[in-house]
Amino acid sequence: MKKIRNLFIKINDKLKKRKLRKKLKSTDFTIISNNCWGSFTYQKYGLMYRSPTIGLYILGHDFVKLCSDWENYFQYDLEFISWNKTSYYYALKNEKPFPVAKLKDIEIYFMHYHSEKEAADKWYRRIKRINPNHMIFKLSQREECSKEDIKKFISLPIEHKVCFSYEDIPGTINIPELKEFVGDEMELINKYFDDLDILNE
Known part of the structure; x- marks a missing residue:
């Protein structure tokens, strides 16, 4: 009975995602997100990951830099660093260590990866899937994301972007509970x- 129930759940999930996909104008978009929102969006519609920013997060100020020059940043190699050398170590020191890498001058926190090899393999594989003609950039005011970071992100000359903030900042979607x-x-x-x-813009 358990196997039958699990099979039913799996089939129902596939049908649900197929129904959701019909609402999309296209399915080959790339989401560049500062955290797992992008990952869950791809999962929601049952789509292939077409972004390297999956299962990780990037601090606010670093994410703005990445978005401002993403074409060049994604050409740099990852350089993994020691857990206690990260700039965010003061907030992470009591957590179980996970891979962290420098991408030129920004830090990438691979919170859902078990090893540097796994993180690097998936990062480079997914970079190759980027669709430069349909890019969506998303930022949430979390992980050291300041009001100034938000303003800089909003001012970037990016056509498709969305920003969620707990502060009431023009150009963002205000979500007080994010604080x-x-x-x-x-x-x-x-x-x-x-x-x-944003997906159908």
Whole structure:
């Protein structure tokens, strides 16, 4: 019975995702996200990951730099660094270590990866899948993301971008609960925002 129940759940999930995909104008978009929102969006629609920013997060100020020059940044090699040498170590020192790498002058926190090799393999594989003609950039005001970082992100000459902030900042979608929020933000954001608005722009 358990196998039958699991099979039913799996089939139902596939049908649900297929129904959701029909709402998309295209399915080959690349989401560059500062955290796992991009990952969960691809999963929601049952789509292949077409972005290297999967299963990781990037601090606010670094993410803005990445978005401002992503074509060049994604050509640099990852250089993994010691756990206690990260700039965010003061907030992570009590957590179980995970791979962290420098991409030129920014840090990438591979929180959902078990080894440097796994993180690097998937990073480089997914860079090759980037669709430069359909890029979507997303930033949430978390992980040392300041009001100034938000303003800089909003001012970037990027056509398709969305920003969620707990502060009331023009050009963003205000979500007060994001302040000191811990965990997956997808469900919270869905209360304020329909991802089809940005995916189908």
